[in-house]
Amino acid sequence: MFKNLRILILLMILLTVAGTTWLSRWQAQSWTRPQVVTLYPINAGGDAATDAYLDRLDESAFAGLEPYFREQAASFGLPLSQPMRFVLARRVRALPPSVPRDGGALSAISWSLRMRWWAWRETPPSSPKPDVRLYLLYHPVVPGTVLPHSTGLEKGRLGLVNVFAGRAQEGSNQVVIAHETLHTFGATDKYDLGSLMPRFPEGYADPRREPRLPQSQAELMAGRIPLREDQARIPGGLGETVVGAGTAVEIGWVK
Ligand SMILES: [Zn+2]
Known part of the structure; x- marks a missing residue:
């Protein structure tokens, strides 16, 4: 009897946590x-x-x-x-x-x-x-x-x-603030954690550009502008960044 009650209480806590997480994600992305x-x-x-x-x-x-x-x-x-x-x-x-x-x-x-x-x-x-x-x-x-x-x-x-x-x-500060803001809406990083280089294609502002490198802007969640295969630079301001299509899907801008 007590065991069943304990399981029921645990189940209710779990459901509440799951419900709150779902609700906060829905609020963030609606x-x-x-x-x-x-x-x-x-x-x-x-x-x-x-x-x-x-x-x-x-x-x-x-x-x-x-x-x-x-x-x-x-x-x-x-x-x-x-x-x-x-x-x-x-x-x-x-x-x-x-x-x-x-x-x-x-x-x-x-x-x-x-x-x-x-x-x-x-x-x-x-x-x-x-x-x-x-x-x-x-x-x-x-x-x-x-x-x-x-x-x-x-x-x-x-x-x-x-x-x-x-x-x-203040220009580069705003890039960092914009990047971390989108994490709170569910966006993920789009750079390689080891090399810090933007990942292709999702970490590129213009993945269809020919030739592919150098790029002129950074994808906001990749954080850097890819110049060569092994070289990228930090953008000086928001004007050098864009929100890419992959990030737009993650934060609910594109359904
Ligand atoms: Zn990040």
């Missing part, structure tokens, strides 16, 4: 209203130069994102004039749990749970209500610095995005 992506700036290292940059930071640093997604969605015939709205929220002072480096499945699950708990506790209230929460970790501009890997989670619809605290870097 595109019946603009999706609100709220940005929370954080000073990752606590240095004074980054503080000064963040004190002056306003919406102009993110002004390219809304028109970019409007144009990209329109090119796939999405009948929604504004698919995304980006909102700059107050700064967050607490640091999120750092992303594990070992790449193991268990530590990834544990980090994802801790991250969602941290976000639930530390996110300041903002209006309109966010659909997606992106925590922007700002780092000082030091030549030669390689930023830690950014992460966007579809489950929980949040992301940790590493960016530079510099006006000159």
Whole structure:
């Protein structure tokens, strides 16, 4: 009797989790209203130069994102004039749990749970209500610095995005923000994890181009513009990227 009851309760929990996951995916990919992506700036290292940059930071640093997604969605015939709205929220002072480096499945699950708990506790209230929460970790501009890997989670619809605290870097920062945003809508990476080279054909902005290389733009989820078989460069701004057909299917722009 008790055993049956226990199984019934477990089954109900499982169904609720499955239902919530399905519902959040449906909400993310139905595109019946603009999706609100709220940005929370954080000073990752606590240095004074980054503080000064963040004190002056306003919406102009993110002004390219809304028109970019409007144009990209329109090119796939999405009948929604504004698919995304980006909102700059107050700064967050607490640091999120750092992303594990070992790449193991268990530590990834544990980090994802801790991250969602941290976000639930530390996110300041903002209006309109966010659909997606992106925590922007700002780092000082030091030549030669390689930023830690950014992460966007579809489950929980949040992301940790590493960016530079510099006006000159705002173009490339927006590319990283756009990339991680689409992860929260279910898009997958389209580059080779070992070499970081875009995968053909899905990671190419124009896979039908002849000759195939060099390409002039990057597919957003491939992240780089392929120049030669073994050479690619990081785009300087959203104008050098497009959302490819494979990504458009993954995020529900093309049914
Ligand atoms: Zn990615």
